[in-house]
Amino acid sequence: MNMPAILERDITPTGNDYDLVRQVIERISLDYRSQPSLEDISADLGLSPARLQKTFTRWAGLTPKAFLQAVTLDHARRLLGTEGLPLLDASLELGLSGPGRLHDLFVTHEAMSPGDFKSGGSGLVIRYGFHSSPFGTALVMTTDRGLCGLGFADPGGEAEALEDMAKRWPGAKLEHDQAGTASLATQVFAPGSWSADRPLRIVLIGTDFQVKVWEALLRIPLGSARTYSDVATEIGKPSASRAVGAAVGRNPISFVVPCHRALGKSGALTGYHWGLTRKRAMLGWEAGQLGG
DNA sequence: ATATTAATTCTCC
DNA sequence: GGAGAATTAATAT
Numbered sequence: 001m002n003m004p005a006i007l008e009r010d011i012t013p014t015g016n017d018y019d020l021v022r023q024v025i026e027r028i029s030l031d032y033r034s035q036p037s038l039e040d041i042s043a044d045l046g047l048s049p050a051r052l053q054k055t056f057t058r059w060a061g062l063t064p065k066a067f068l069q070a071v072t073l074d075h076a077r078r079l080l081g082t083e084g085l086p087l088l089d090a091s092l093e094l095g096l097s098g099p100g101r102l103h104d105l106f107v108t109h110e111a112m113s114p115g116d117f118k119s120g121g122s123g124l125v126i127r128y129g130f131h132s133s134p135f136g137t138a139l140v141m142t143t144d145r146g147l148c149g150l151g152f153a154d155p156g157g158e159a160e161a162l163e164d165m166a167k168r169w170p171g172a173k174l175e176h177d178q179a180g181t182a183s184l185a186t187q188v189f190a191p192g193s194w195s196a197d198r199p200l201r202i203v204l205i206g207t208d209f210q211v212k213v214w215e216a217l218l219r220i221p222l223g224s225a226r227t228y229s230d231v232a233t234e235i236g237k238p239s240a241s242r243a244v245g246a247a248v249g250r251n252p253i254s255f256v257v258p259c260h261r262a263l264g265k266s267g268a269l270t271g272y273h274w275g276l277t278r279k280r281a282m283l284g285w286e287a288g289q290l291g292g
Numbered sequence: 293a294t295a296t297t298a299a300t301t302c303t304c305c
Numbered sequence: 306g307g308a309g310a311a312t313t314a315a316t317a318t
Binding site: 227228229232240241242243244245246247248249250251259262263264265266269270271272273276279 | 309310311312313314
Binding site for chain 2: 247
């Protein structure tokens with residue numbers, strides 16, 4: 001008996017909504033030029049506009065119309081423009097814009113280089129479990145020091161996701177621990193619960209360069225975005241945007257380390273390890289979290 | 293407007 | 306060393 005009771009009440013009641021959200025995003029991405037109407041989309045998906053409206057609002061805190069608005073290129077450009085703007089009243093981000101405060105207050109992290117990992121961490125035990133999330137099934141991986149991995153799987157793709165993540169830590173011992181990762185999963189997807197009292201502890205395992213890039217990502221506030229070259233400049237290597245892109249793509253703790261807030265200079269979403277659709281979904285969802 | 297090219301930095305094999 | 310990557314700016318269709 002694996003204590004399924006804990007699992008039952010985990011996470012978002014909205015876990016199943018992502019499937020619908022995903023289809024909508026794919027639909028509008030297909031020909032975003034024509035700005036399909038709500039009726040068009042609901043007809044395509046074979047459900048009523050009312051149902052679509054309801055599900056969306058529950059999922060994102062945004063009406064479908066506002067959501068469509070939020071995933072346009074225009075909106076992405078606006079995110080890039082919010083450098084020093086008054087984001088401060090967004091309760092979540094209070095204190096985050098001060099340099100470095102984030103690590104102390106909400107997310108504590110420690111970095112582990114591949115060298116450290118090899119010598120000291122070869123016996124490292126990583127426990128993992130699959131949990132529903134606003135963005136589909138999430139693969140949550142943790143060491144006793146904190147969250148070390150977060151990935152996503154489409155339906156039926158769990159094994160693939162696990163393999164993808166496992167490859168990153170060849171020496172580690174993986175243990176399936178569904179119950180033990182459940183509360184962590186809950187915390188991860190309720191960013192409002194991250195606080196000084198209960199910071200989310202994460203462990204960044206990567207090269208110096210990668211860790212620097214991921215730390216830079218952690219400093220991007222909710223509801224804002226940076227270009228790859230912004231990040232490159234921030235870590236003191238202005239011409240390394242391409243390398244930054246590669247490092248962002250290797251981010252092992254997606255969502256928590258907000259790699260979805262890195263955009264191309266034009267505002268285009270240039271790539272995402274777990275699928276561009278998910279990146280769009282995260283940006284749209286975050287727009288809703290701001291209280292919009 | 294969209295496609296191709298060159299410059300660029302870091303990783304991995 | 307060489308290829309590839311979630312880039313970008315410049316150049317050519």
